[in-house]
Amino acid sequence: MTIPLVTQLGRMTLALLATIGAVSAFAWQALRRTVQPPYYRRQILRQMLEIGYYSLPVVGLTAIFTGMVLALQSYTGFARFSAESAIPNVVVVSLTRELGPVLAGLMVAGRVGAAMAAEIGTMRVTEQIDALKTLSTDPFKYLVAPRLIAGVVTLPILVLIADIIGVMGGFLVGVYKLDFNDATYLRNTVDFLQFQDVLSGLVKAAVFGFLITLMGCYHGYTSKGGAQGVGIATTNAVVSASILILTANYFITEAFFAL
Amino acid sequence: MTAPKISLRGVTKAFGDKQVLRGIDLDVAVGESVVVIGGSGTGKSVLLKCILGLMQPDAGSIKIDGEETANLSDSEREHVMRKFGMLFQGGALFDSLRVWQNVAFGPIQSDGMTPAKAHEIAIAKLGNVGLAPDIGELFPSELSGGMQKRVALARAIAREPEIIFFDEPTTGLDPIMADVINELIVKCVNALGATAVSITHDMASARKIGHRVAMLYEGKLIWQGPVADIDHSGNGHVEQFIHGRADGPIQMQVRRL
Numbered sequence: 001m002t003i004p005l006v007t008q009l010g011r012m013t014l015a016l017l018a019t020i021g022a023v024s025a026f027a028w029q030a031l032r033r034t035v036q037p038p039y040y041r042r043q044i045l046r047q048m049l050e051i052g053y054y055s056l057p058v059v060g061l062t063a064i065f066t067g068m069v070l071a072l073q074s075y076t077g078f079a080r081f082s083a084e085s086a087i088p089n090v091v092v093v094s095l096t097r098e099l100g101p102v103l104a105g106l107m108v109a110g111r112v113g114a115a116m117a118a119e120i121g122t123m124r125v126t127e128q129i130d131a132l133k134t135l136s137t138d139p140f141k142y143l144v145a146p147r148l149i150a151g152v153v154t155l156p157i158l159v160l161i162a163d164i165i166g167v168m169g170g171f172l173v174g175v176y177k178l179d180f181n182d183a184t185y186l187r188n189t190v191d192f193l194q195f196q197d198v199l200s201g202l203v204k205a206a207v208f209g210f211l212i213t214l215m216g217c218y219h220g221y222t223s224k225g226g227a228q229g230v231g232i233a234t235t236n237a238v239v240s241a242s243i244l245i246l247t248a249n250y251f252i253t254e255a256f257f258a259l
Numbered sequence: 260m261t262a263p264k265i266s267l268r269g270v271t272k273a274f275g276d277k278q279v280l281r282g283i284d285l286d287v288a289v290g291e292s293v294v295v296i297g298g299s300g301t302g303k304s305v306l307l308k309c310i311l312g313l314m315q316p317d318a319g320s321i322k323i324d325g326e327e328t329a330n331l332s333d334s335e336r337e338h339v340m341r342k343f344g345m346l347f348q349g350g351a352l353f354d355s356l357r358v359w360q361n362v363a364f365g366p367i368q369s370d371g372m373t374p375a376k377a378h379e380i381a382i383a384k385l386g387n388v389g390l391a392p393d394i395g396e397l398f399p400s401e402l403s404g405g406m407q408k409r410v411a412l413a414r415a416i417a418r419e420p421e422i423i424f425f426d427e428p429t430t431g432l433d434p435i436m437a438d439v440i441n442e443l444i445v446k447c448v449n450a451l452g453a454t455a456v457s458i459t460h461d462m463a464s465a466r467k468i469g470h471r472v473a474m475l476y477e478g479k480l481i482w483q484g485p486v487a488d489i490d491h492s493g494n495g496h497v498e499q500f501i502h503g504r505a506d507g508p509i510q511m512q513v514r515r516l
Contacts, residue, residue: 128352128353130313130345130347130351131345133312133313133340134313134343134344135340135368136337136341136365
C-alpha cells in the first residue's frame with residue numbers, strides 16, 4: 001500500500017469525470033447526427049422489431065407476474081385494516097408509474113443493451129466500423145442513430161403493453177383468488193387512475209429507451225482488444241444502463257409528483 | 260513530372276508516450292503501386308489509417324491530389340473518402356449482410372444507386388475476383404478465409420476508386436491462395452488504373468504487387484526504391500528483413516519474463 005488514500009480518491013474522481021465527459025461527448029455527437037439526413041429507415045425498422053417485438057415475451061411475463069404478486073401482497077397488507085377495495089388502484093398505479101417502466105427497462109437493458117454492445121463491439125474490433133467509414137457511411141448515422149430512435153419510440157409502446165398485461169395479472173388474482181367481483185375490480189382500477197400516472201410512466205420509458213440504447217452503443221463503439229474487450233463492453237452496457245435507469249427513475253418521479 | 264497522387268510530409272503520430280510515426284515523407288505517383296514493408300508493430304497500419312483519415316496524425320501534411328487532408332472534419336472528408344477503396348486485413352465484411360449486399364454497400368448507401376442496379380454491379384465485381392453469382396447469396400461467415408478476402412477485394416473495387424489500400428492482403432492465407440489474391444490485386448489495380456498503397460511483411464506479395472518498396476523501421480521510412488533494387492539495396496535493415504534473419508541491425512525487443 002504505497003499509494004496514499006487521497007491519491008487513489010483523486011484518481012477515481014478524475015476517471016469518473018473523464019468517463020462522464022466521454023459519454024456526454026458521444027451522446028452529443030449521436031444526437032446531432034441523428035437529426036441530420038440520411039436516415040436509414042430499414043435499420044430503424046429492424047431495431048424497432050428487435051427492441052419492441054422480440055422483447056414482448058420477456059416483458060409480458062415480467063408484467064403479468066408483477067401484477068399478480070402486487071395484488072396478492074397488497075391483499076395481505078390491506079386486509080388487516082379492511083381496505084381491500086384499494087387493491088385494484090394500488091396495482092394499477094404502481095404498475096403504470098413505477099414497476100411497468102422500471103422492470104421493462106431493466107429487462108430490455110439486459111436483453112437489448114447487451115446485444116447492441118456485443119454487436120457494435122464486434123464490428124469495432126473486426127474493423128467493420130472502419131470499413132463503414134471507408135465506404136463513406138457515417139457509423140453514427142448508420143449504427144447509432146437507428147438504435148437511439150428505435151429505443152425512444154419503442155419502449156413507451158412496450159411499457160403501455162406491459163401496463164395492460166400487468167393490470168390483467170392483478171385482475172386474474174383479484175377475481176379468481178381473492179374473490180373480487182370482476183366488474184367492481186375493473187371499475188376501481190379505472191376510476192382512480194389519473195392520466196398523469198400513465199403519462200409519467202411513458203415519459204420514463206422514453207428516457208430509459210434512450211439510456212439503454214445509448215449505453216449499448218457507447219460501450220460497443222468504444223470497445224477494444226478482441227473478444228475480452230467485447231465481453232467487458234457487454235457487461236458495462238447492462239450495468240451502466242441499469243444504474244442510470246434507477247437513478248433517472250427517481251428524478252423523473254420527483255419532477256412529476258414532488259409538488 | 261506530374262503532381263503526386265498522395266504526398267506525405269513529416270507525418271508523426273504517438274499513442275501516449277509511444278512515438279509510432281516519427282516523420283514520414285512519401286510520394287506516390289498516379290497509377291503507381293507502393294508497398295510499405297516492415298516488422299509487426301512498426302506502425303504500418305497506423306500509417307495507412309492516417310492516410311485514410313481513420314486516424315488523425317499529430318503533425319505533418321497529407322495531400323491527396325494536392326488537397327491537404329490531415330485535419331479535415333468527418334463531413335469534409337466524405338468527398339475524399341469517395342476516392343478510396345480499402346481491403347482490410349481481416350476482410351471486415353459486414354456479417355449481418357449477404358455477400359452481394361456487402362459488395363453493393365458503397366454504391367447503394369453512399370452513391371444512392373438502386374438495389375437492382377447495385378446487385379448487377381456486385382455480381383460483376385464478384386466475377387472479377389473469380390466468384391460465381393450464387394456466392395452472392397451467402398453470408399460472409401459461410402465462406403473460407405480466401406473467399407472472404409476475395410469478397411473484400413470486390414467490395415474495395417466496387418465504387419471504382421482512384422486509390423486502393425491493401426492492409427496485409429495475404430496474411431493468414433496459404434501460399435497458393437496468397438498468390439491468387441496477389442494476382443487478383445494486380446489485375447484489379449491495372450484494370451482500374453488505380454494508385455495503390457499496400458502494407459505487408461510478406462516479401463513474395465511485395466515483389467508481386469509493388470512497383471516501388473519502402474521500408475518502415477522505428478517510425479521512419481529508412482529505404483525507398485524500385486522493387487527490382489530490393490535485392491541490392493545496400494541497406495542492412497532491408498537485407499535482414501527480406502531474408503528473414505534473426506541476427507542483424509534490427510533487434511527484436513523481446514522482454515524477459
